Amino acid sequence: xxxxxxxxxxxxxxxxxxxxxxxxxxxxxxxxxxxxxxxxxxxxxxxxxxxxxxxxxxxxxxxxxxxxxxxxxxxxxxxxxxxxxxxxxxxxxxxxxxxxxxxxxxxxxxxxxxxxxxxxxxxxxxxxxxxxxxxxxxxxxxxxxxxxxxxxxxxxxxxxxxxxxxxxxxxxxxxxxxxxxxxxxxxxxxxxxxxxxxxxxxxxxxxxxxxxxxxxxxxxxxxxxxxxxxxxxxxxxxxxxxxxxxxxxxxxxxxx
Amino acid sequence: xxxxxxxxxxxxxxxxxxxxxxxxxxxxxxxxxxxxxxxxxxxxxxxxxxxxxxxxxxxxxxxxxxxxxxxxxxxxxxxxxxxxxxxxxxxxxxxxxxxxxxxxxxxxxxxxxxxxxxxxxxxxxxxxxxxxxxxxxxxxxxxxxxxxxxxxxxxxxxxxxxxxxxxxxxxxxxxxxxxxxxxxxxxxxxxxxxxxxxxxxxxxxxxxxxxxxxxxxxxxxxxxxxxxxxxxxxxxxxxxxxxxxxxxxxxxxxxx
Numbered sequence: 111x112x113x114x115x116x117x118x119x120x121x122x123x124x125x126x127x128x129x130x131x132x133x134x135x136x137x138x139x140x141x142x143x144x145x146x147x148x149x150x151x152x153x154x155x156x157x158x159x160x161x162x163x164x165x166x167x168x169x170x171x172x173x174x175x176x177x178x179x180x181x182x183x184x185x186x187x188x189x190x191x192x193x194x195x196x197x198x199x200x201x202x203x204x205x206x207x208x209x210x211x212x213x214x215x216x217x218x219x220x221x222x223x224x225x226x227x228x229x230x231x232x233x234x235x236x237x238x239x240x241x242x243x244x245x246x247x248x249x250x251x252x253x254x255x256x257x258x259x260x261x262x263x264x265x266x267x268x269x270x271x272x273x274x275x276x277x278x279x280x281x282x283x284x285x286x287x288x289x290x291x292x293x294x295x296x297x298x299x300x301x302x303x304x305x306x307x308x309x310x311x312x313x314x315x316x317x318x319x320x321x322x323x324x325x326x327x328x329x330x331x332x333x334x335x336x337x338x339x340x341x342x343x344x345x346x347x348x349x350x351x352x353x354x355x356x357x358x359x360x361x362x363x364x365x366x
Numbered sequence: 367x368x369x370x371x372x373x374x375x376x377x378x379x380x381x382x383x384x385x386x387x388x389x390x391x392x393x394x395x396x397x398x399x400x401x402x403x404x405x406x407x408x409x410x411x412x413x414x415x416x417x418x419x420x421x422x423x424x425x426x427x428x429x430x431x432x433x434x435x436x437x438x439x440x441x442x443x444x445x446x447x448x449x450x451x452x453x454x455x456x457x458x459x460x461x462x463x464x465x466x467x468x469x470x471x472x473x474x475x476x477x478x479x480x481x482x483x484x485x486x487x488x489x490x491x492x493x494x495x496x497x498x499x500x501x502x503x504x505x506x507x508x509x510x511x512x513x514x515x516x517x518x519x520x521x522x523x524x525x526x527x528x529x530x531x532x533x534x535x536x537x538x539x540x541x542x543x544x545x546x547x548x549x550x551x552x553x554x555x556x557x558x559x560x561x562x563x564x565x566x567x568x569x570x571x572x573x574x575x576x577x578x579x580x581x582x583x584x585x586x587x588x589x590x591x592x593x594x595x596x597x598x599x600x601x602x603x604x605x606x607x608x609x610x611x612x613x614x615x616x617x618x619x620x621x622x
Contacts, residue, residue, distance in 0.1 A: 199426060285537050
């Protein structure tokens with residue numbers, strides 16, 4: 111894929127991007143009972159990794175993360191949350207001149223900026239994966255969803271970054287609400303229950319769980335019911351957007 | 367304070383330290399009813415800031431944070447926890463050649479490595495402040511404890527970093543226990559209650575609060591009582607170290 115743009119990036123990228131710093135994005139996807147993760151297969155070498163990239167000299171970290179995610183996967187307007195910075199001095203050591211040449215088709219010298227140590231800032235997000243359509247960029251051969259229990263061996267420390275993001279997201283749930291963009295506008299208690307169970311990866315008490323969300327005012331019961339068959343018409347619920355946003359901002363303490 | 371060591375650091379520090387990256391440490395101190403923060407007064411200029419520094423090429427982030435804290439304040443063996451990375455492109459812009467010259471006594475050029483943009487990785491810790499004795503280094507004139515409600519205007523975005531650390535620590539308390547190094551080995555319920563209230567900056571229910579910690583097994587009641595006066599002999603408690611460490615590792619969900 112050697113082309114002018116790639117050559118410029120590899121040889122002179124340090125003029126546009128901060129050296130030694132990168133960003134990696136862990137994008138979780140939820141749909142019904144499933145939790146997935148968005149991974150990239152690199153061109154020409156048999157390696158899978160998180161979507162990632164570099165920070166421009168005049169860019170905020172958040173802007174860089176949003177741009178990188180868009181460039182690498184086509185996903186736009188996704189709320190990325192910073193969770194941890196990874197900086198083992200050896201973390202990218204396996205990214206040799208030969209490997210980068212294999213991916214890009216460009217020969218690089220030992221002192222090329224991409225050969226340096228990189229400290230990577232991790233961001234995560236959770237999206238409704240049936241609604242997003244990832245694409246590919248010049249580095250990637252494929253960009254697709256993997257089941258969270260079937261994450262393959264990833265490049266660098268990306269397995270560790272993924273684990274860390276998952277752990278952070280699971281703890282975050284206890285003090286910030288989730289679900290606003292992951293459920294239909296009106297949903298049943300079993301639907302939000304499944305969402306929480308799937309994301310937490312564990313069973314939750316069927317009685318205490320909704321009580322908590324109701325008592326905090328984050329969800330409210332509607333008069334409307336959904337007709338799903340003979341003698342089955344569960345009540346519908348919706349998020350109270352004001353209470354939800356307040357909880358996002360100030361934090362809550364859930365224990366279910 | 368112009369000396370050989372400082373000159374070497376200012377002029378050639380980029381050979382030893384990663385450019386564009388720094389670490390800032392937010393050290394909270396607890397003692398009885400008070401929560402404090404450790405701040406540094408810079409030499410020669412009227413500026414107060416968090417203890418901070420740079421990362422060596424071959425150092426992990428955690429090692430760098432520990433070394434920096436030790437160099438700047440004399441504090442050693444404190445468990446620092448990473449919480450957020452700050453990267454506004456303008457965040458250190460007020461650190462002009464003139465300011466650095468005023469502090470160090472060394473004239474520097476516009477292209478000096480210290481004039482670049484710095485992305486800073488934040489770490490925090492909480493210590494029993496009556497047990498630690500901060501010192502000073504070559505950059506600092508004074509290193510001392512400030513009341514958390516009386517933090518002065520700080521250099522760069524250090525007020526924002528401090529606020530963020532405080533918010534993170536307060537949320538963290540809901541899913542990781544605290545207190546092991548902040549209370550005597552045997553303590554009363556009012557003592558641990560005061561610790562949590564002081565750190566959270568709010569009142570907690572006197573009945574529900576200890577119930578939670580007891581039901582999780584993090585603290586246990588001893589047969590021993592403390593004699594503090596006529597008709598007053600509250601029972602003593604201690605941490606169950608195994609349960610405490612498990613809770614640190616796996617997380618808990620407290621809601622008091």
